[in-house]
Amino acid sequence: MSEPGDTPGLGDIVRRWAARLGEVDGVSLPAETLEPALLAVAREAQAEARTARDAAARRFADLYAATPIGVVLGAADGTIHDVNPAFVELVHHTRAELVGQPLTRLAATPNDARVLAAAVDEALLPARRPRQERVTLTHGRDGTLRTRVTVATITADGPGLPHPVLLIEDIHELALLSEQLRRQNVQDPLTGLPNSYHFDNKLDTALATSPGGRVALVYLDIDGFRVVNDGLGPGAGDEVLRQVARKLEAGFAAQPQYEAVVARLSGDGFAVLLHDGQDGELDTATVVNLVEETMRDLAEPVYVDGTGVGVNVSVGIVVSEVPGRTREELHRAAELTLHRAKENGKAQWMLFERELHDRDRRRFGIGAAIGGGLENGQFGVDYEPTVTLDGHERIAVVNAQLRWDHPEHGVLRPRDFSALADTTGMTPALGELLLAQSIADAATWQREFGGAPDLCVRLPTRLAIDPNLVRIVRTELDRTGLPHDKLRICADSADLTDPRGEVLENLSVLAELDVKITLAVSGAADLELIHRHRLPVGFVIVSGTLVDALAEDGESSQGARRHFAMLVERARELGIFRIGVDGVHGTEHARRLAELGAVAGRGKLFGEEVDAAGIRSLLAESAGRMGPSRP
Structure with a gap:
């Protein structure tokens, strides 16, 4: 029977179980005896369940209060039933200001309110999983707060629909970082x-x-x-x-x-x-x-x-x-x-312009491939003879220049790739190859023919100012055994005024090693550089429009004659008596140049560039005649 304080229905449950046990075979105890025993067991079980429930409630309360994530408990009517301390701190609203307000009142904008209401309605549907949304909430101090809201449900205290619960995280800093990363991905930070x-x-x-x-x-x-x-x-x-x-x-x-x-x-x-x-x-x-x-x-x-x-x-x-x-x-x-x-x-x-574009693409493609061509052995050395203008046309000097046997564009000359080599930084490597190969060839000719002509190497500006030039030349001369005075190093007048390098010092040191120094000029004014810098120049090579004008007749030719005569006179005043020319077009052109004081020349009249074997053939051919003159 029931006693005061019993849970309603507990006595009835005990009596039913006592009656059922009394009907079980082997149980001889009467119901009056079973009921107190069963009631004690039931009360003990009830107490344990109540203790477990209270402990679970305390754990939930502790978690609810201590979690750093904002929690909003909703009521069945869609209002706020309770909020945890983290949410109060997050939005800077008091609990009293929030409890009883509609859940959608948390949203900062009508659109955010619609998003929140839709998420709550969907979460309340049967067997729905929690839903996450980014929602801007009102903030008591800063106006708004960007958050990530997880909408879930908890079981109601009694019969009816479950209650919504909102788990709210502050993503303001995360959003700022995301925006910063987005800008870094698409925006230049400086400008x-x-x-x-x-x-x-x-x-x-x-x-x-x-x-x-x-x-x-x-x-x-x-x-x-x-x-x-x-x-x-x-x-x-x-x-x-x-x-x-x-x-x-x-x-x-x-x-x-x-x-x-x-x-x-x-x-x-x-x-x-x-x-x-x-x-x-x-x-x-x-x-x-x-x-x-x-x-x-x-x-x-x-x-x-x-x-x-x-x-x-x-x-x-x-x-x-x-x-x-x-x-x-x-x-x-x-x-x-x-x-x-x-x-x-x-x-x-x-x-x-399409035509210029195609030309530039070809040109820059050539420049980009210089390194590979050098590594693959596509560069060689050709030689152009400089011959005397005294009527005997004996080879006085051979002038070395690089040749590129390009796999796509055929034979390329320095004019096709020298400027690009400067741009790509390949000039020193190409220059070292030119010096090494040409000095080796010249040494071979000297051993075979005795009085073979001098070798002349015209240096690109980047190599002329290279502080390693003297070392490279000395190393190759020592390695090949070529007499130092059989090598001529030719520099352009522009090299002497280049502010970047050591061309004047390079030329002076080479002259001290008995290497002959040649200066390439385009007019008489360039000779003043020799006087100004006290250069040990022994030879002058004239090229350009002045030489070309002497191939023509008329008034322009007369002016060129006077200019060339002034150049020769000034060179002799400086102690330079060997004047050569580059760009001799024909026999009459050669005769005029000789009359004006040029002693040797090279150009179309005397043939194109040939390789080392071609020069050897020319030297062998002239071996039976008088040895080559020195201009």
């Missing part, structure tokens, strides 16, 4: 302009969405930017870049119909994309006008810490129909056009 990745995406979009339109790609590069960095410091250079970026944006944003995108590609290089959709109104004249206006704006001094820095740019422009063009083709075309603008004097714009 704020789009970077190359973003620019390429915009170009791809323009090509994909404007099949009937036109695009313009403009590459800009600041001329002499290194001077700013080296002279004023990298901080000044950064400020110049920022101001250039602002001027570019302002200049090209004046034509919004072309959806201009201005980007910083790298270093001091910028690019602009213009496109016109489907109407095809974007024409070359419009782009050129924009470029010229922007160049004028950029030319106005940029002041950095009181110093006015002039900014000039070289510009490559490509305007093209969209169909059939790819991003890679447009980039390559703009880049090569920009290179051509810089090579032609800088501070100017150049327009893409």
Whole structure:
């Protein structure tokens, strides 16, 4: 029977179990005896369950209070039943301000309220998994707070639908980091302009969405930017870049119909994309006008810490129909056009031209392959004879020059690759090959023919100023056994005024080693360099327009005669009596040069360049005649 304080129904349960046990075979105890025993067991079990429930409730309360994640417990009617301390701290609202308010009142905007309401409604559906949403909530101090809300449900205290529960995380800093990473991915951090990745995406979009339109790609590069960095410091250079970026944006944003995108590609290089959709109104004249206006704006001094820095740019422009063009083709075309603008004097714009583009692609392709050609043994040495102009045409000197047996373009001469070798830094390696091979060949001729002609090697500027030049020459002379006085080193007059290197010292040291020094000049004025620098020059080679003019008749030839005569006279005053010429076209031309004082010459009249075997044949042929004269 029931006692005061019993849980309702517990006595009835005990009596039913006592009656059932009394009907079990083997149980002889009457119900009056079983009921107290069963009641004791039931009370013990009930107490254990109550203890476990209370412990679970305390653990939940502790977790609810201690968790760093905001928790909002909802009521069945969609209002806020309770919030944990973390949520109060998160949104800077008190518990009293929140409890009883609709859950959607937490949202900062109507759209966020709709998102939150939809998430709650979906979570209350049978067998639904928790749902996550990014929701901006109201914040008691800062106005709004970006959060990630997980909407789930908990079982109600009684019959009915489960109650919603919101688990809320602050993602404000995460969102800031995500935004920063996004900007770093598409934005140049220094200037704020789009970077190359973003620019390429915009170009791809323009090509994909404007099949009937036109695009313009403009590459800009600041001329002499290194001077700013080296002279004023990298901080000044950064400020110049920022101001250039602002001027570019302002200049090209004046034509919004072309959806201009201005980007910083790298270093001091910028690019602009213009496109016109489907109407095809974007024409070359419009782009050129924009470029010229922007160049004028950029030319106005940029002041950095009181110093006015002039900014000039070289510009490559490509305007093209969209169909059939790819991003890679447009980039390559703009880049090569920009290179051509810089090579032609800088501070100017150049327009893409297919013929020039193809030529430049071939030329730069050659330059890029120099290293591989050198490694694969594609370079050799040819020799051009310089012969006396005394009527006997005896070989006086052989002039060495590199030959490139290119697998695609055939035989290439120095004029085809020397400038590119300077650009790619391959000149020293090529020069060392030229000296080593030509000195070795000349040593062989000397051993075989005795009085073989001198070897003359004309140095490119980069090699003439190389501090290793003397070491290379001395090493090769010692290795091959060529007498030092059988080698002539020829330098250009421009080399003597080059501020970067040690050409004057190199030539002086070589002269002390008994190597003969030759100076290549284009006019009488160049000879003054010999006097000014007290150079030990023993030979002069004249080339260029002065020599060419002497091949012609008329007034221009008369002026050239006077100039050449002055040159010979000044050379003799300096103690130089051996004057050679480069570019002898014919017999009459050779006669005039000889009359004016030239003692030897080379050019078309005396044949093209030949390899070492060809020179050996010429020397063997002349071995039976009088030995070669010395000019």
